Amino acid sequence: QVQLVQSGAEVKKPGASVKVSCKASGYTFTSYYIHWVRQAPGQGHEWVGWIHPNSGRTNYGKKFQGRVTMTRDMSISTAYMELSGLTSDDTAVYYCARENDASGYYGYWGQGTLVSVSS
Amino acid sequence: DIQLTQSPSSLSASVGDRVTITCRASEDISKSLLWFQQRPGKAPRSLIYAASTLLTGVPAKFSGSGSRTDFTLTITSLQPEDFATYYCQQYYTFPYTFGQGTKLEIK
Numbered sequence: 607q608v609q610l611v612q613s614g615a616e617v618k619k620p621g622a623s624v625k626v627s628c629k630a631s632g633y634t635f636t637s638y639y640i641h642w643v644r645q646a647p648g649q650g651h652e653w654v655g656w657i658h659p660n661s662g663r664t665n666y667g668k669k670f671q672g673r674v675t676m677t678r679d680m681s682i683s684t685a686y687m688e689l690s691g692l693t694s695d696d697t698a699v700y701y702c703a704r705e706n707d708a709s710g711y712y713g714y715w716g717q718g719t720l721v722s723v724s725s
Numbered sequence: 726d727i728q729l730t731q732s733p734s735s736l737s738a739s740v741g742d743r744v745t746i747t748c749r750a751s752e753d754i755s756k757s758l759l760w761f762q763q764r765p766g767k768a769p770r771s772l773i774y775a776a777s778t779l780l781t782g783v784p785a786k787f788s789g790s791g792s793r794t795d796f797t798l799t800i801t802s803l804q805p806e807d808f809a810t811y812y813c814q815q816y817y818t819f820p821y822t823f824g825q826g827t828k829l830e831i832k
Contacts, residue, residue: 643823650825717768
């Protein structure tokens with residue numbers, strides 16, 4: 607069965623960077639886009655961007671351009687999201703999600719990774 | 726960016742009830758709408774895509790309808806495991822955007 611398993615919670619200082627991983631299993635990793643979405647405490651969801659694991663092509667939300675980098679390691683079926691210049695506003699649960707087909711909807715989600723930014 | 730407005734923001738219902746949640750888009754998104762369920766501390770679970778198509782394994786108690794700007798999610802015969810927060814999301818255009826959620830609580 608399809609699974610997306612994310613790395614554990616992180617605590618970071620303002621100005622630092624964080625790298626969250628999303629390990630895929632149960633399907634051909636290179637065939638489906640992986641998106642990253644975040645949800646700050648008590649707030650709504652926010653789309654961060656996507657990566658296509660086969661080509662490495664990325665598309666980032668305007669708010670995150672210049673601060674986010676999405677990569678992948680095909681040898682271990684893992685996608686990564688790195689966010690730099692962290693502020694308290696980046697405190698959120700970060701989810702990876704896999705598209706199901708070319709229409710773009712999410713069929714599967716990771717369990718989420720809490721990133722806390724505090725001095 | 727396309728705004729999605731869900732109503733109500735919270736809803737109290739009893740086991741066995743039927744409830745309806747609405748999602749309104751600020752512009753035409755055709756049928757590119759996903760509904761998903763989120764329980765505290767759990768991974769989100771996608772329920773319905775293309776406004777009305779159930780994902781594999783989702784029980785038929787969930788149904789969706791609508792197109793363009795107005796959408797609904799209906800849940801029948803509520804069970805304890807259905808009490809959660811429900812969100813709509815548009816995937817018509819980037820940036821993907823989300824409704825603010827409807828928290829379904831047990832009365």
